[in-house]
Amino acid sequence: MALLSRTTRKLTLAVLLAAVIPLAAAIIIARSLVSNVSAQLYNPRVGEELERSLDLYKELAASLKSTMRYQAEAIAAQEGLRAAAMLNHRPSLEQELAEIFPTHTNLVQLAVVDGDGEIVVEKKRFTAVNVNTELALEVRKPLSNKADGPQLLAVFVTPKARFDERDQMEETVRTYRQIEASRSQVERAHLYAFTVLLVITMLAAVTLGTLLSRGVTRRIGLLAHVAQVVGSGDLSVRVPIQGKDEITELAKAFNRMLREVQRSRARIEFLQRMGTWQEMARRLAHEIKNPLTPIQLAVEEIHARYQGDDASFRKLLETTHGVVTEEVASLRRLVTEFSAFARLPRADLSNHDICVFLREQQKHMVLFTDDESGILRTDGDVLERAVDVSWEIATRPIAVYMDQQMMHRVLVNLVRNAAQAVSVKQSARGRVRVRLREVDKDWITIEVDDDGPGIPIEMRETIFDPYVTTKADGTGLGLSIVKKIVMEHGGSIEATESEWHGARLVVTLPRAGSSASFAARAQVGQSLQMTGMTMGER
């Protein structure tokens, strides 16, 4: 398994390149700059020139010294001085020295010493040697051929500056050579520093890249995982929404799409099932209806034909006639409901203002609640007594593609169920409320609330299936008809709890112009053709 995901690797590499390329370029430039400067500074010719001038200074110093030695030799070679020295005649020696001394301006002392090293005569310069500016050089030369004979002692001076300069020069050259020797070392230190910097930058880039991309890759991975689950058929999964960027938008859009797919799949499945149920209801109605008349006629025939005196038999005939007539009548009602269910027409959608429609419905129902019987009716349907139906409808127009007759059936069924629920529970007037709500720019809801016993949670899904009823004389068809109609409008229906702890039935419908409304108008025909639901159409 890879340590980092492919996206993380790519992102990290990108960050790395972005950081390392400029840095590497900077290092190369800096390095060539450093070596250029130092190459110029440490040009070998500079060193050579320095050495040469040092040599010149050395030569100069050496020649100064040898000149003084020559001078001493020349003085020691003078015959007069040598003769006077041999004789050791002081007055002539003094005279000789007095003559020679002025001829050499760089002399500070001139003396003759005997074999024991004692000074016999000497001549000195008026001023003593200035150690700050002058350098003294002492030279001894023999004045005879004998080893222990008299010697000439000459002390010369030369300007000290010459020699100081030489020393300075020597120092400079030494320093220069030292620096030159350490030059490669300096360059290596530079390179080392840059390498460390490069490594630090690379590590920082890798860390940053990994951190940056980890969140993104993890969330993309999550999306991919959810997509896989969806691919295996589970439409109920959702991508967790986190963050606030394009991936969040993608996740939201993905969830929206899932909801839409799930809804339309549920719709198609329900309509298919409805088709089957309607077909069953049609057959059943047909099978039951046909024998009803012969049964009724036969019983009536027997009842009319009997002329005998058997009172108990006559009584049995009467009872049988009554029971059969009653049961046949109730079967007839059932058959009527079944065939109405089977022939349920397809919704024919056209654009209407749902507020106008609801206000009309309100008028009908009010009309019949307020008559003296107190019975709530709608267009001939007897509802329950003692119910207050309140309405909350917006005043501004809300356009919805709908089939007004079918939507009327929806409302009547929902209000009738609500009215039946409250009357079961209370002797006082029950409360029913029909409320229109704008959910968002695409959806509206119609809620029908009551203060009856409510619908148990475990029944909130199944009540929409046909033949599910808790009422003794119920058929369980009402809500399945409602659901079918709502679905054909591109909407949905849901049972929850009202604020009075009774039932709340929420019908959600798409507004005209929304994609769901458009899809509903396109889909109704399609799904009907697909499921072969062609019977009972208008």
Ligand SMILES: Nc1ncnc2c1ncn2[C@@H]1O[C@H](COP(=O)(O)OP(=O)(O)O)[C@@H](O)[C@H]1O
């Ligand atoms: N407003 C409501 N309050 C409580 N229960 C309800 C309500 N509406 C529907 N039901 C439950 O849903 C079942 C199915 O209703 P419906 O399909 O209209 O059939 P029917 O009215 O013939 O029973 C009812 O039998 C009842 O148990």
Ligand SMILES: [Mg+2]
């Ligand atoms: Mg009902």
